[in-house]
Amino acid sequence: MHRREPCRWRRRKEARPGEIIEAALDLFVTSGFNATRLEDVAKRAGISKGTLYLYFRSKEDLFRAVVQQIIIPEVEKAEQHAASFTGSQQELLTHMINNWWNVIGKTRLAGIPKLMVSEAANFPELARFYVKNVVSRARKIMTDAIQKGIEQGEFRTCDPNSASRLLIAPLVFAVIWEKSLAPFDSQTYDVEDYIRSHINFFFDGISAKGKD
Amino acid sequence: MHRREPCRWRRRKEARPGEIIEAALDLFVTSGFNATRLEDVAKRAGISKGTLYLYFRSKEDLFRAVVQQIIIPEVEKAEQHAASFTGSQQELLTHMINNWWNVIGKTRLAGIPKLMVSEAANFPELARFYVKNVVSRARKIMTDAIQKGIEQGEFRTCDPNSASRLLIAPLVFAVIWEKSLAPFDSQTYDVEDYIRSHINFFFDGISAKGKD
DNA sequence: ATTAAATAACTGACCGGTCAGTTATTTAAT
DNA sequence: ATTAAATAACTGACCGGTCAGTTATTTAAT
The missing domain is CATH 1.10.357.10 (Tetracycline Repressor, domain 2)
Known part of the structure; x- marks a missing residue:
């Protein structure tokens, strides 16, 4: 008898961008742009760094998205x-x-x-x-x-x-x-x-x- | 008959720190701290990067010296x-x-x-x-x-x-x-x-x- | 005055660590 | 079976800091 392993991850194409933006906002405003590691943004958003690049072309692009969506x-x-x-x-x-x-x-x-x-x-x-x-x-x-x-x-x-x-x-x-x-x-x-x-x-x- | 080669450099222990600080100030205020390369500070001060470290222990130390001397x-x-x-x-x-x-x-x-x-x-x-x-x-x-x-x-x-x-x-x-x-x-x-x-x-x- | 030995200012090639961005592979979903 | 979302291992550029070696200058001996 063994418990069904939960999925390691789920496909959540719709939810990802918003969650990444939220995570990035939090880290950008506390640590600054340069000191924020995309690795950490990804972790906070519950994804890997590679996934981030499925939704944003670059770190700068992510920065722009934050401003656009939030302000x-x-x-x-x-x-x-x-x-x-x-x-x-x-x-x-x-x-x-x-x-x-x-x-x-x-x-x-x-x-x-x-x-x-x-x-x-x-x-x-x-x-x-x-x-x-x-x-x-x-x-x-x-x-x-x-x-x-x-x-x-x-x-x-x-x-x-x-x-x-x-x-x-x-x-x-x-x-x-x-x-x-x-x-x-x-x-x-x-x-x-x-x-x-x-x-x-x-x-x-x-x-x-x-x-x- | 050949012209005397000018020295490649001179020893100028007294003048260096001030000149480095001036160069650093110029670059820091135009490019920001992070974007300023110590290589460029050195070049602008007319020395090599190694020399910079004879007078300042680190990039941060140089930053402090700028504030201290100038403001x-x-x-x-x-x-x-x-x-x-x-x-x-x-x-x-x-x-x-x-x-x-x-x-x-x-x-x-x-x-x-x-x-x-x-x-x-x-x-x-x-x-x-x-x-x-x-x-x-x-x-x-x-x-x-x-x-x-x-x-x-x-x-x-x-x-x-x-x-x-x-x-x-x-x-x-x-x-x-x-x-x-x-x-x-x-x-x-x-x-x-x-x-x-x-x-x-x-x-x-x-x-x-x-x-x- | 001349010179050679000693000193210390200076150079520049190099290295280790960091991290944005890439890609081969795995896995969930259909 | 097929697709595409996601992963994780990987790359390569960058740069602060180091240090072995070079050279201008000083010192001391003659």
């Missing part, structure tokens, strides 16, 4: 939300900032901006893809909102391009900081307070009802 | 300037921001923050060194100034820790952006205007003479 859907949601929003521009922008923090900043996705910044020079094509399909689109939503706010007299006259960059910069920097040097800093800080202060300062500065 | 002197200058400054805190902080941009932001040193952020996880010891000897010290200057400004009634009450981070974040992010994704962005922007707007927004927000 772009979030950009699309943000665009749809902004398009159907009816409140003030300050409300819209505040919501976007807080939402960005909740969906990207405090999740494992926070590793993506750091990854893109670190690897841009090594993967020009991917960098271009990311700027075009993520950064530019996200920035457009904010720039448009600021432009509208100026036209409607909600904000004072200023360059919407600089302003939108100033609005997002402290957040992106915060996630980059958390994923890089923060672990080596003994002095901690309260990120929530940091973001709240930023929003206050920013809208104080851009608000139309001037103090002078 | 720390700037931190010291800033500390001295702040200690002897007599004007308002807003003037001091504005000067620091502009100075940071002139000395780091618009020079090749701009590559250092990006490099540290990208490589922190790979070189924990160096990351700790950098945070302790560069980041913390620079931040302390600004936090102290903001604290003083609050006490003297120049700024409104707020957390000086969050505020100092918010003051520097857009600048550090700007250099990281320039050295990573900006080359792949067709939409350019005016960094000087960006910084000017930032200073305006920030001091509008933190100023004591409230608008409400």
